[in-house]
Amino acid sequence: MVMEKLGDSLQGALKKLIGSGRIDERTVNEVVKDIQRALLQADVNVKLVMGMSQRIKERAMKEEPPAGMNPREHVIRIVYQELMEIIGKGAEIQLKPQTIMMVGLQGSGKTTSTAKLARYFQRKGLKAGVIAADTFRPGAYHQLKTLCEKLNVAFYGEEGNPDAIEITRNGLKVLDKYDIKIVDTAGRHALEAELIEEMEQINAVAKPDHRFMVLDAGIGQQASQQAHAFNDSVGITGVIITKLDGTAKGGGALSAVSETKAPIAFIGVGETPEDFEKFEADRFISRLLGMGDLKSLMEKAEESLSEEDVNVEALMQGRFTLKDMYKQLEAMNKMGPLKQIMSMLPMGMGGMGGMKLSDEMFQATSDKMKNYKFIMDSMTEQEMIDPKLIGGSRIKRISRGSGCSPEDVRELLKYHKTMQTALKGFRGGKFNIQKMMKKK
Ligand code: GDP
Structure with a gap:
């Protein structure tokens, strides 16, 4: 196997995690130490390793596991995501002349x-x-x-x-x-x-x-x-x-x-x-961690998302209001960095069927989220359901009410529109959105 030694050590660390009775700070620290050792032996840069260890510790202790995921799976998922960060996404290779x-x-x-x-x-x-x-x-x-x-x-x-x-x-x-x-x-x-x-x-x-x-x-x-x-x-x-x-x-x-x-x-x-x-970074890391079922772990997270936070019915009927968008954004934020999970979400199927969504759509950081919340709080119920109503004067009013700039309001509206268009494309009969949601 490729990089067998690293794989063995990482798998050893995760086994400890799986075998331990409780996931507390001590367990996490121990596992992180093992991961550190494994990565350093594989010649990964010390600074990278230290940064990653710190993040795993913090996230494992602070972040709540997504619904349906136990604390062990949660930590494994964090390790997986942080390894993905270190190794990068990989180049996109197109099968064309x-x-x-x-x-x-x-x-x-x-x-x-x-x-x-x-x-x-x-x-x-x-x-x-x-x-x-x-x-x-x-x-x-x-x-x-x-x-x-x-x-x-x-x-x-x-x-x-x-x-x-x-x-x-x-x-x-x-x-x-x-x-x-x-x-x-x-x-x-x-x-x-x-x-x-x-x-x-x-x-x-x-x-x-x-x-x-x-x-x-x-x-x-x-x-x-x-x-x-x-x-x-x-x-x-x-x-x-x-x-x-x-x-x-x-x-x-x-x-x-x-x-x-x-x-x-x-x-x-x-x-x-x-x-x-x-x-393919995800596959590479799954293999390294010896976790054939990592994909299903990801799917589990995605399922809990779709059931709780995303109004699939409404999406399928093409009703995608600002409210739905807000819920979806909030759900995505709960799950961690957007980029990493975009492939799990119905609106994140970038590249499929030529429906590539632009990068800027995924840059909704938590800061922006806060702004979006203020902006939406300053909208009327009707405006949330039918954003087309929002013209120049309403933008000014919403901007004043929310303390955000008119540009921010426009950005939010644009973001919504792009997502709506993308979803319409998916509904076109060619794709089954629910089936796609199951897809990693
Ligand atoms: P070039 O001078 O860059 O064109 O190098 P070559 O293509 O001639 O490769 C140098 C040596 O590395 C050859 O003996 C190849 O067989 C070997 N090689 C290339 N890629 C791999 C690989 O992925 N694994 C192994 N084990 N050997 C490789």
Whole structure:
């Protein structure tokens, strides 16, 4: 298993939690100490670990478990959420025609990952081709060619031609009809001027949709410097972390990359083309914690939400008043950071069926919530049910009454409208909202 040692230690910590009679401060402290040790051994940055420990302790003692969740499950859920924070959400990979440029230092696993990535898209039904533009490392051309032949992936290369830019240009023409074009570029031992220049030139010619940086997990926390350096020179849209199967420092690499804000896109977990996974933080962490049923735990939280706080009936009939919205926001806030739980909520199914909801919708922090409450308290019952009634003069009145600015009032109304529109889309018959609510 990938990162077996970390997984074992984390699971050991949680077992203690599950086995303990009562969940009190002492138990939580003990469990947090074990988690700390596990993460530090996996090379996760001390500061990150300390911050996380503190938050787990505080949340475990202060936050009330959501309805239907016992205190043990509640603490496990907090650990899970905090690990998610450390590791980041992961890059969004779209299954559509695109050009991808691979960058990274020599030996990072770039060529291997190029073939693995082509294979990944091919399995999803997209035709993939690769371009061998690593003219620096002598074996790269043949290595990639052989891999592609094995995988039945189209290959373009010009053996003996040292001009990587020309090869890229020609390759893109030849592979024009392919959905996915992946350019394997040269690495060096370090990020030197020559390498940067070549990357920039290939970048200009290929105009890739993605620039994936390949990183060896074995470098642990140093991943952060490398990711920063590459990001500064060409702009990284995703990171592929390789060799997670063979290092104890995986936690360091994953968390360090996440901190740079370059999202993790894929992970390499072995030498064969199959040992490659799209990085999905929730699944990764569930596996690490050995909790196959973590999903159901999340679902449980979501169910308690839907029954108590969300008027599903009304939503399904398209009645989504400001009152409903307030209830929903309040419920979401109770559950923790919005971003983390948006996928559990009916209005949070971002990305499904093209109904992507904008980021700003999820930025309703508790501060905003307070404002929203004041604003809504200054509205009449009728206005809450039918916000269309609220025009310019009413906005002024509500603003004065609530002590919030007219912009705040407008923002609230806009927020409501966007959500209403989104919900209408879901009602369109194509989706079953209740079924979707069950979906994590
Ligand atoms: P490049 O110089 O960056 O193109 O590196 P290569 O693709 O040639 O990879 C260097 C070595 O790492 C090769 O022996 C690969 O088989 C190995 N490698 C790449 N990815 C992984 C991985 O995820 N796990 C393991 N165990 N080995 C890997």
